[in-house]
Amino acid sequence: MKSTGLKELWLLGLLGVSTANPVISGLTSDKPGSSNNALTCNDPPVTLSLSDPPYNNYFYSDCNVAAQAVVTSPLPSSNLSIISPRLIVAWPAGDSGVCAFFEPQNGANGSLAIELVNSTVGEPLAPLYHRESGSKNPSVGVKGVLHFNSSATLTVPILGSIRAIRDFTEGGSILRPEFQDSIQFNSLPGRGASLQRTWLDNVTFTALNFTPMSGCDGVTVDNGKLKFDAGKYEFSAELNYPQLTQLNSSEVLNSSSQGLIQQQSDNTKALTFLSYSEKLLAGAWRFLTYFGRDSMIAALLLDPVLSYGPGGSMEAVIGAVLERVNRDDGSVCHEEVIGDYATWTNMQENKTSTAMSCDYKMVDTEFFLPVLMQRYFVDNKVGRNRCPAFLNTSAGSINPANKNLTWRQLATTNAERVLRLANPFVQMQIKDNLIHLKKDQPVGNWRDSTYGLGAGRIPFDVNTSLMPAALRSVAALARAGVYTHELDWGRLADEYAQVWEDKTLQFFEIQISQETAVQRVAEYAKTIDFAGPNQADSIDRDVNFYALALDSPNMNHNFLPKVQVMHTDDCFRHFLLNTTNQSQLTSFINQTASNIRRTFPAGLMTDAGMIVANPAFGDEPVHARNFTNGAYHGTVIWSWPLSMMAKGLEKQLDRCVEKSGSEAVPEFCHDTFVHDNLKKAYNVLWDSIEANTKQLGNEVWSWTYRDGKFNPTPLGILPAPPGSGGQTESNIRQLWSLTFLAVRRNEAFK
Ligand SMILES: *[C@@H]1O[C@H](CO)[C@@H](O)[C@H](O)[C@H]1NC(C)=O
Ligand SMILES: *[C@@H]1O[C@H](CO)[C@@H](O)[C@H](O)[C@H]1NC(C)=O
Ligand SMILES: *[C@@H]1O[C@H](CO)[C@@H](O)[C@H](O)[C@H]1NC(C)=O
Ligand SMILES: *[C@@H]1O[C@H](CO)[C@@H](O)[C@H](O)[C@H]1NC(C)=O
Ligand SMILES: *[C@@H]1O[C@H](CO)[C@@H](O)[C@H](O)[C@H]1NC(C)=O
Ligand SMILES: *[C@@H]1O[C@H](CO)[C@@H](O)[C@H](O)[C@H]1NC(C)=O
Ligand SMILES: *[C@@H]1O[C@H](CO)[C@@H](O)[C@H](O)[C@H]1NC(C)=O
Ligand SMILES: *[C@@H]1O[C@H](CO)[C@@H](O)[C@H](O)[C@H]1NC(C)=O
Ligand SMILES: *[C@@H]1O[C@H](CO)[C@@H](O)[C@H](O)[C@H]1NC(C)=O
Ligand SMILES: *[C@@H]1O[C@H](CO)[C@@H](O)[C@H](O)[C@H]1NC(C)=O
Ligand SMILES: *[C@@H]1O[C@H](CO)[C@@H](O)[C@H](O)[C@H]1NC(C)=O
Ligand SMILES: *[C@@H]1O[C@H](CO)[C@@H](O)[C@H](O)[C@H]1NC(C)=O
Numbered sequence: 001m002k003s004t005g006l007k008e009l010w011l012l013g014l015l016g017v018s019t020a021n022p023v024i025s026g027l028t029s030d031k032p033g034s035s036n037n038a039l040t041c042n043d044p045p046v047t048l049s050l051s052d053p054p055y056n057n058y059f060y061s062d063c064n065v066a067a068q069a070v071v072t073s074p075l076p077s078s079n080l081s082i083i084s085p086r087l088i089v090a091w092p093a094g095d096s097g098v099c100a101f102f103e104p105q106n107g108a109n110g111s112l113a114i115e116l117v118n119s120t121v122g123e124p125l126a127p128l129y130h131r132e133s134g135s136k137n138p139s140v141g142v143k144g145v146l147h148f149n150s151s152a153t154l155t156v157p158i159l160g161s162i163r164a165i166r167d168f169t170e171g172g173s174i175l176r177p178e179f180q181d182s183i184q185f186n187s188l189p190g191r192g193a194s195l196q197r198t199w200l201d202n203v204t205f206t207a208l209n210f211t212p213m214s215g216c217d218g219v220t221v222d223n224g225k226l227k228f229d230a231g232k233y234e235f236s237a238e239l240n241y242p243q244l245t246q247l248n249s250s251e252v253l254n255s256s257s258q259g260l261i262q263q264q265s266d267n268t269k270a271l272t273f274l275s276y277s278e279k280l281l282a283g284a285w286r287f288l289t290y291f292g293r294d295s296m297i298a299a300l301l302l303d304p305v306l307s308y309g310p311g312g313s314m315e316a317v318i319g320a321v322l323e324r325v326n327r328d329d330g331s332v333c334h335e336e337v338i339g340d341y342a343t344w345t346n347m348q349e350n351k352t353s354t355a356m357s358c359d360y361k362m363v364d365t366e367f368f369l370p371v372l373m374q375r376y377f378v379d380n381k382v383g384r385n386r387c388p389a390f391l392n393t394s395a396g397s398i399n400p401a402n403k404n405l406t407w408r409q410l411a412t413t414n415a416e417r418v419l420r421l422a423n424p425f426v427q428m429q430i431k432d433n434l435i436h437l438k439k440d441q442p443v444g445n446w447r448d449s450t451y452g453l454g455a456g457r458i459p460f461d462v463n464t465s466l467m468p469a470a471l472r473s474v475a476a477l478a479r480a481g482v483y484t485h486e487l488d489w490g491r492l493a494d495e496y497a498q499v500w501e502d503k504t505l506q507f508f509e510i511q512i513s514q515e516t517a518v519q520r521v522a523e524y525a526k527t528i529d530f531a532g533p534n535q536a537d538s539i540d541r542d543v544n545f546y547a548l549a550l551d552s553p554n555m556n557h558n559f560l561p562k563v564q565v566m567h568t569d570d571c572f573r574h575f576l577l578n579t580t581n582q583s584q585l586t587s588f589i590n591q592t593a594s595n596i597r598r599t600f601p602a603g604l605m606t607d608a609g610m611i612v613a614n615p616a617f618g619d620e621p622v623h624a625r626n627f628t629n630g631a632y633h634g635t636v637i638w639s640w641p642l643s644m645m646a647k648g649l650e651k652q653l654d655r656c657v658e659k660s661g662s663e664a665v666p667e668f669c670h671d672t673f674v675h676d677n678l679k680k681a682y683n684v685l686w687d688s689i690e691a692n693t694k695q696l697g698n699e700v701w702s703w704t705y706r707d708g709k710f711n712p713t714p715l716g717i718l719p720a721p722p723g724s725g726g727q728t729e730s731n732i733r734q735l736w737s738l739t740f741l742a743v744r745r746n747e748a749f750k
Contacts, residue, residue, distance in 0.1 A: 038127070038138070039063050039064055041064065043062070043063065044062075046059065046060075046062070046248075046249075046269050047059060047060050047061075047123075047125070048269045048270065048273070050733070052698070052714055053075055054074055054078055054714075054717065055070055055072050055732065056070070056071045056072075056073075056115070056116065057069070057070050057284070057285075058071075058124055058125050059270075060125040060126075060127060061246055061272070062127060064127060064138070064140055065091070065127050065128070065129065065140035065141060066091065066093070066243065066244070066246055066273060067089055067125070067141060067142045068088075068089070068273070068284050068285050068288070069087070069088065069116065069124075069125060069142060069144065070086075070087075070088040070089075070090070070285050071116050072084070072085065072086040072087075072088075073085050073113045073114050073115060074109070074110050074113070076110075078110070079719065080110050082716070082717065082727055083716075083717060084101055084102070084109065085101070085112050085113070085152070086099065087099070087100045087102075087146065087235070088100075088165065088285055089208070090284070090285040090288055091141075091239060091243075092243075092276065092288045092289065093239070093241045094161070094239075094242075094338055095161060095162045095163065095288055095289040096160065096161060096162060096206065096239055097158075097160075097161065097165050097285070098158070098159045098160075098206055098208045098237050099156075099158040099159075099165045099169075100156070100195075100208060101156040102114060102148070102154055102155065102228075103152065103153050103155050104152060104153075105150070105151035105153050105227060106150075106151065107150065112150050112152050113148075113149045114146060114149070114152070115147050116145065116147075117146075118145075119145040119213075121145050121234050122143055122145070124144045124145070125143070125144045126142065126143055127140070127141075128143050128236050128238050132240070135203075135205075135240045136203075136240075137240045137241060137242050138240060139205070139238045139239065139240040140238060140239070140240075140243060141237045141238030141239060143234060143235060143236035143237075144234075145233065146210070146232070147231070147232045147233075148230050148231065148232075148233070149230060151227070151230050152230075153225055153227050153228070154225060154226040154227075154228070155225070156175070157183055157195050157208065158175070158180070159195060159206040159208065160179050160197060160199055160206055160339075160340040160341075161179075161339050161340040161341035162285065162286065162288060162289075164176065164179050164341060164344075166286055170727075176344070178344055178347070179197070179340070179344070182197050182198060183196070183197045185224060185226065186221070188209060188210075190211055190212065190218070191211075191212050191217065191218025191219065192209065192211035193210055193219040193221055194207055194208070194209040194210070195207065195208045195226070199339075199340040199343065200340055200344055200347065201340070201354045204240060204241050204340070205239065206238070206239040207236075207237070207238055207239075208237050209235060209237075210226070210235050211233060212229070212231060212232070212233055212234075213231065213232040213234060215231060216229055216230070216231025216232055216233065217229035217231070219233070241339065244276035244279075245276055246273075246276050247277060247307075247311075247313060247316070248272060249271070251307060251311065251313075252268070252271055252272055252275045252306070252307060253271075253305055253306070254304070254308065255307075257304075257305035257741075257742075260305065260741055266697075267697060267741055268741070270284075270697060270738055271735075271738050273733070274288075274733070274735050276316065277311060278320065279295070279317070279319075279320035280313065280316055280735055282294035282295065282735050282736075283731035283733065283735060283737075284731055284732060284733045285732075286729075286731050287731060287734075289335070289338060290333070291334065291335050292324070292335075292362075292365040292369075293334065293362065293364060293365045294734070294735055294736050295317045295320065295321070295735060296321065296365070296369065296371075296372050297368065297446075297644070297736050298317075298735040298736040298738070298739060299313075299318075299372055300368070300371065301643055301647060301736070301739035301743055302738070302741060302742045303375055305741055305742040306742075308382040308386070309382055309386060314376055314383075315376075315390060317372070318372060318373060318376060319390070319393065320398075321333070322369075322393075322395070322410050323395055323396075323398050323407070324336060324358050324398075324399050324402075325369075325402070325410040325413060326358070326360050326413075327401065327402055327405055327413065329413075330366065330413035330414040330415070330417030330418075331360045331365075331366050331417060332360075332362075332365040332366040332369050333358035333360060334358070334362040334365050335359045336358055336359075337357045337358070337359065338356045342355065355400050356400075357401075358399070358401075361438055362443075362444050362445065362448070363435055363437055363444040363462055364444065364446065364459070364461065364462045364466050366417055366418065366470070367418065367462065367469065367470035368466070368470075369411070369414050369470075370415060370418060370470045370474045371470060371473045373482070374472075374473035374476045377390075377391075377477065377482055378476045378480045378482075384480075387480075391406065391407050391408035391411065392406055392408060393406060393407045394406055395407055408484055409484060411482065411483065415474045415483055415493075418471060418474050418493075419471075419474065419489065419492065419493060419496065421435060421467070422467060422471055422493075422496045422500060423496070425500065425503075426495070426496050426499045426500075429499070429503045431458070431507055431551075434504065434507065435458070435459075435462045436458050436551075437453075437457050437458075442455075445459045445461055445462055447633040448633075449632040449633050449728070450723070450724045451631060451721065451724060452633035453548060453549045453552075454549060454552050454560075454622075454623050454626065454627070455553060455554065455563070456547070456548060456549020456552040456563040457551040458550035458551050459548075459569075460508050460547060460567070460569050461569040461572045463500075463504045463507075464546070464572075464573055465572035465576055465577060466572060466576070467500050468500035468579075469572070471493045471496045471500060472493070472494065474493040475491075475492075475494040478490040478493060501577060501579045501581070502580075502581045502584065505584055505588065507550060508547040508550065508562070509546060509547075510544065510547055510562060510564055511542055511544050512542060512543045512544075512617055513542050514539055514540070514541055514542050514543070517617060518537075518539050520616060520617050520618075520619065521534055521535065521536045521601050521602050521616045521617070522534050524624055525601050525616075527621065528601075528624060528628070530601060532705045532708070532709075532710070534601055534602070535598065535599045535600070535601060535602035536602060538602050539598070541594075543594075543595075543617060544587065544590075545566045545567075545591055546567075546570065546588075546591075547562035547564060547565070548563045548565040548567045549562075549563045550562055550563070554620055563623070564615075564617055564619065564620070564623070565613050565614065565618055565623055566603070566604060566617060567612060567613050567614070568610060568611075568612045568641040568645055569641075570588070570592045571641055571645035573588065573648070574589075574592065574645065574648025574649055574651060574652050575644045575645075575648035575651060576648075578651075578655065580666075582667040585666055585667070585668055586666075586668040586674055589652055589668050589674060589677075589678055590668070590671075590673075590677055590678075592645075592649075592678075593674070593678045593680065593681035594681075596645070596681040596684060597677070597681050597684050600616075600635065601614065602616070605685075606637070606688075606710035607688070607709045607711070608692060608695070608701065608711065608712040609637035609642060609689070609701075609712075610637065610641070610642055610645065610685060611636060611637055612633060612636060612641055613627050613633060613635060613636075614627075614635060615627040615635075625721060625722075626724075629704075629718060630702065630715070630721060631720065631724065632700065632715070632720075632724075636700055636701065636702045636703075636715060637692075637695070637701050637702070637703070638699070638700045638737075639698060639699070639734065639736070639737035639740075640734075640736040640737060640739060642685065642689050642696070643689075643739040643740060643743045645685060646682070646685055646686060646689060646745075647743050649681060649682040650682065650746050650749065652678060653679060653682060653746075653749050656668075656675060682749055683749070683750060686745045689745075690745075695712050696740050697733050697734070697737050698730050698732060698733070698734065698737060699731040699732075699733075699737055700715050700730045701713065701714060701730060702714070702718055714729070714730060715727075715729065715730045716728070716729030716730060
């Protein structure tokens with residue numbers, strides 16, 4: 001009953017806005033206080049248009065609404081079974097979105113093109129705001145003009161959660177009846193049409209509306225499908241869910257970094273779009289919500305430019321993580337489930353609740369928390385002063401599961417977990433005592449796609465880098481009195497850290513003789529039909545690297561003790577640790593440097609950037625088939641490893657600079673070959689970063705070999721490896737891809 005009544009009111013509201021009333025876009029003329037008017041914003045709206053064909057992205061945010069529109073239109077070169085015309089509007093609020101797929105009405109795939117055009121409605125987007133008497137929250141969204149160059153059918157609409165959209169686009173076309181069956185198709189006056197849906201919470205509405213502009217016959221509702229005549233349509237997308245509180249660019253950045261607002265305006269706008277006082281978001285459009293690992297890696301790299309203190313971006317990150325710590329075991333939330341998808345998830349457990357929940361399946365995320373807390377609460381004066389008040393914050397205002405606890409108690413539970421997990425390996429250094437992925441989970445670290453770890457169960461990064469770094473930080477935090485415990489965790493955690501620093505690398509060591517390496521690289525280049533030179537002649541010595549993971553059952557159910565895939569996860573150890581076992585440190589640095597300097601397929605470098613995985617040296621053909629340049633964690637380029645590797649190599653180089661009062665420099669500094677190798681790798685990496693500035697804000701990108709070089713190519717247009725579900729398209733902007741705002745080349749090491 002109740003929902004029907006509200007729906008009618010809702011529809012009336014839609015009719016009001018679809019008549020292109022100029023007052024609606026002229027928000028500044030609105031008087032505050034009147035019920036249908038938006039707040040008058042102090043700051044001008046933040047808008048950003050970013051093109052990455054076949055994707056065009058448009059961001060709009062002001063103090064009333066933040067939204068992103070993505071328009072996909074096939075190019076002549078597009079693979080038409082992957083790329084079809086599509087409109088998405090996504091809101092950080094509730095991780096919400098609407099999505100519409102189109103097909104040509106008459107004609108083959110590829111014959112329909114769609115685009116957003118500038119008009120008096122918006123350039124290309126304008127904000128929408130109206131308030132219904134039955135609704136607690138105003139309806140907010142964006143509108144603009146969409147052009148269809150020929151007649152079109154809307155084939156698949158999805159309204160509600162971005163997670164539901166991703167289930168369709170990445171999860172093998174999953175459409176859930178709980179979401180799909182409640183979509184209503186309505187005609188609008190003036191030959192328009194509207195799709196509307198009430199969320200499973202029974203109070204939130206999402207709508208996507210189309211009204212033809214002049215010279216266009218309009219849209220008809222035909223048997224549950226919308227049929228569009230060619231031409232221009234005013235569209236609007238809106239929802240009445242509470243919006244987050246965006247931090248403006250001055251608020252996100254440290255007072256000494258305000259110059260970036262002018263110098264790197266697109267990157268600071270993107271950072272602003274992802275920054276809210278409640279949390280920082282991982283990426284646009286697919287991850288417009290909390291992700292623990294993403295926000296902490298981003299904060300560690302962005303630290304020098306982030307704002308500190310109450311209401312700053314650093315505290316937004318740390319607070320969001322602590323709020324979501326698992327009170328029972330101290331593990332850290334990977335991804336939150338909020339909005340419509342939270343209600344749906346609760347329904348699956350027979351619960352009627354809209355409460356958020358968390359995914360705790362990762363095994364790496366808990367280790368980033370102490371490291372980031374140390375940076376702020378121990379290493380920095382502002383953070384040290386803030387620590388008592390900040391950590392006494394009561395949890396539970398966002399995550400009801402943590403009611404009755406303080407953030408300090410949750411931080412302590414997390415530290416207990418780190419120590420508990422570390423202990424068995426300290427007692428006995430055997431493989432069984434290393435950190436494994438959780439039982440029944442195929443993923444557990446940042447390479448969280450089906451074949452990201454080559455089916456390995458014991459990831460390199462977690463064991464050789466994240467655990468010891470977390471232990472060092474637990475020690476520092478304990479000494480600073482941050483935790484609520486009585487025992488001497490400072491001494492204990494440092495002792496544990498030493499064991500994890502010194503005794504883990506050897507489990508992952510791989511050495512391949514020059515002869516075998518040359519042969520495997522040549523063979524691999526043939527297997528993948530690589531169009532460029534195989535670079536085998538650059539292998540002038542034995543090749544050393546560290547396994548991406550241990551313990552992989554492969555397709556023939558043969559057990560592989562090591563996943564022999566070269567990778568960039570070395571960057572964690574370089575960035576997070578000052579290890580002291582000299583011979584181990586020297587050879588570790590040496591092999592990273594050599595592997596970065598060699599060109600794919602003989603190493604990690606390409607003209608399009610450093611790839612995160614190279615399966616050329618493995619003796620298992622299964623890895624070559626899975627780690628492709630169409631795989632999310634295959635032979636592709638991610639922005640943040642470029643940044644963390646650059647910063648990590650810089651930190652190691654910096655250890656060689658004699659400083660008064662500090663300890664003796666490490667031995668590798670006096671090995672002319674190794675030191676020179678490191679310096680060259682640092683510069684080769686920076687040259688490649690500088691040659692790819694256009695890509696750096698993207699989440700991930702791939703390459704195609706043409707005209708004698710590796711050309712940057714969107715991942716989403718390349719076929720995914722068989723058996724991995726759908727293709728993953730890259731986010732146009734990703735929080736942890738904006739770290740070059742803070743990470744710069746150190747000219748002293750040129
Ligand atoms: C950001 O907001 C503050 C108020 O919190 C205001 O003083 C400042 O002018 C705003 N800066 C920008 C760039 O909008
Ligand atoms: C046409 O596009 C649809 C997606 O809109 C896709 O499912 C279908 O496979 C495509 N057909 C061909 C022949 O590529
Ligand atoms: C619409 O655009 C597509 C893609 O560019 C093109 O193939 C097609 O011919 C165009 N249709 C019309 C009617 O212009
Ligand atoms: C649309 O308007 C915006 C803002 O004025 C402008 O930056 C953009 O270039 C315009 N786009 C087109 C396709 O004209
Ligand atoms: C929404 O309404 C339906 C039907 O009345 C009810 O079964 C359901 O529990 C309600 N959901 C929530 C989250 O209140
Ligand atoms: C700005 O960053 C510096 C370190 O780069 C830090 O010492 C300072 O406290 C920060 N200032 C603010 C206002 O956050
Ligand atoms: C939910 O209820 C259904 C029907 O009673 C039952 O089959 C199912 O096992 C329950 N699911 C959970 C997670 O409890
Ligand atoms: C918090 O404490 C109250 C009162 O003691 C209790 O009713 C409630 O269940 C507690 N909440 C949680 C999540 O433990
Ligand atoms: C990818 O690896 C899995 C096992 O890890 C295997 O079952 C599958 O067949 C592989 N796919 C290809 C295309 O080789
Ligand atoms: C590594 O050593 C440098 C120089 O002494 C120091 O500034 C830095 O904080 C140390 N890093 C870690 C992770 O201990
Ligand atoms: C460094 O690497 C080079 C080339 O692979 C090798 O010849 C040399 O022995 C290595 N040095 C050390 C100390 O590991
Ligand atoms: C197009 O994509 C499909 C589905 O991923 C794939 O099977 C096919 O090989 C691709 N075609 C080309 C020419 O790459």
